[in-house]
Every structure is written in C-alpha cells, then in structure tokens.
Amino acid sequence: MYLHLLRKNICVLPFxxxxxxxxxxxxxxxxxxxxxxAGITGNFQKGNVEVLTIKxxxxxxxxxxxxxxxxxxxxxxxxxxxxxxxxxxxxxxxxFYYKPKDMIYPFxxxxxxxxxxxxxxxxxxxxxxxxxxxxxxxLHVIKISASAMYETTRxxxxxxxxxxxxxxxxxxxxxxxxxxxxxxxLSDKHLRxxxxxxxxxxFNDKNNYRTQLDAGLDIPVWRGVAFNAIYSxxxxxxxILNIQQDDKILTFGLSYNLKIKHQ
Numbered sequence: 001m002y003l004h005l006l007r008k009n010i011c012v013l014p015f016x017x018x019x020x021x022x023x024x025x026x027x028x029x030x031x032x033x034x035x036x037x038a039g040i041t042g043n044f045q046k047g048n049v050e051v052l053t054i055k056x057x058x059x060x061x062x063x064x065x066x067x068x069x070x071x072x073x074x075x076x077x078x079x080x081x082x083x084x085x086x087x088x089x090x091x092x093x094x095x096f097y098y099k100p101k102d103m104i105y106p107f108x109x110x111x112x113x114x115x116x117x118x119x120x121x122x123x124x125x126x127x128x129x130x131x132x133x134x135x136x137x138x139l140h141v142i143k144i145s146a147s148a149m150y151e152t153t154r155x156x157x158x159x160x161x162x163x164x165x166x167x168x169x170x171x172x173x174x175x176x177x178x179x180x181x182x183x184x185x186l187s188d189k190h191l192r193x194x195x196x197x198x199x200x201x202x203f204n205d206k207n208n209y210r211t212q213l214d215a216g217l218d219i220p221v222w223r224g225v226a227f228n229a230i231y232s233x234x235x236x237x238x239x240i241l242n243i244q245q246d247d248k249i250l251t252f253g254l255s256y257n258l259k260i261k262h263q
Contacts, residue, residue, distance in 0.1 A: 026059050026257075027141065028069045028100040029133070034260040035061045039228070041253035053079045055251070071095040088116045097131075104132045109149065119240045125151035125175070135182070139189070142182035148203075149175050159241040162207055171238065174203040192218040210236040224257045 079087035127149020135142040181196030202208035216230035
C-alpha cells in the first residue's frame, strides 16, 4: 500500500532524464581549474512503517588544458520498503566543452542511466551540441543550449503505453534537446536560486519525448557547506505499461562545494 501511495503522489526519481537536474550547480565557464559539489541525503524509519532511502550526488568540472573542460554529473538512489527494493538507480552524464568562456561554445555529451522503478535496465546516449550565454555576470547566469544525440534504451518488459512499441525490449531514437537554465545570487549572496528546464524530442518519432523542470535554493551554512531544497518535475511520454509518465519530488539536504583556481 505504501509503495502505491508513493508512486501516486511523489514518484521519486528525477535522475533518469537527459537534461537532468541541477546543471547550474557548477559552472563550466568558471575560470577555476577544478570544481566539486557533493551531497547526500537519507532516511531510515522502522516501526509501523519501515523505509530506507539513500540519495547521493557528486558533480565536478576539471580543466586539464587551456580551452578544454570536462564536466561530470553523477547520482544514485536506493530505496526500500520493509526490506523490499523499490529503487536502485544510477545516473552519469559527462560533457566535454571547448572554450566554455566564449559567448557561444560547443560540447560533446555521453550518458548512462538505469531506473528500477521505470523498468529501464540501461539507457545510453551520445551526441553533441552548442551552448550560448544569454547572461553571464558574477551573480547572475542564464544559458541556453541545443543538441542532437542518438539514444538506446533497454527495458525489462515488452508492453508499453503506446502499443506500436510492444514486443521490443529496446527502443532507439535520434533526439534533439532544447535547454534553458541559470542561477541568481540574492540577499547579498546569502541565497542562491537556480533552475533549469528542457524539452527533448524524437526527430523521427513524435510520441517519444520527455520534459523536465527543476528549481532549487541554496543557503550557505559554513565554509562551502549549504542547506538546499530542490523541486523536480519530469514527464516521460513513452513508458512501460502501467508505469506513470510523471515524476515529482521535493527534497531537502546538505551540499558541499569546493573550488580550486588555476595556479
């Protein structure tokens, strides 16, 4: 019963989606040689209800040589109810940027993810695109990007909400992505509001699309440690039969930021 209520009200997994959460957490256009942001949240309850949840995230950028920046975003989620596994997921998205300090700059992307609840055994995609700064100030940043990629998703079931996919455990598609995101420091840097949104569509399949919106707040606590609150909404149009298309989550936790400047 508890699992049914959770699915109905706050289905817990934004990590599946390709433009995934919190791209504004660390900035590839920053002059720092290395940036790191890490966070973990969890919950354990035993008694009338037994629940275990562990979520972790680690993002970093690294500039190995001039004009090139590597950015990696990695997340995991484990959740069980009465020792029965409900989520066990990983997400890793990796970018390769060229001259990200420019007003417009290109990038390559490679991605891998799994999703227990959506019955996705593995999702992979790779592609390339371009990012542009609409606003790039010390306290305010807004970026827009467009990209194209090839995606393959292997499912653990053969029946879908669109019957023309039935019988296939793998769905392949060429995708385009339109993304908008940014962040703003407020109250004399005592508060940071960040957000991103995207639309990801199939070039040759109008039904195979997904969208996501994320918004969060950071409140600095002490020496790189911040309290954060994040709300995510995501819609995936092609799903296994009886799996909901929408995911929503509101989370609270702590994060740690590290930045190392060029020597």
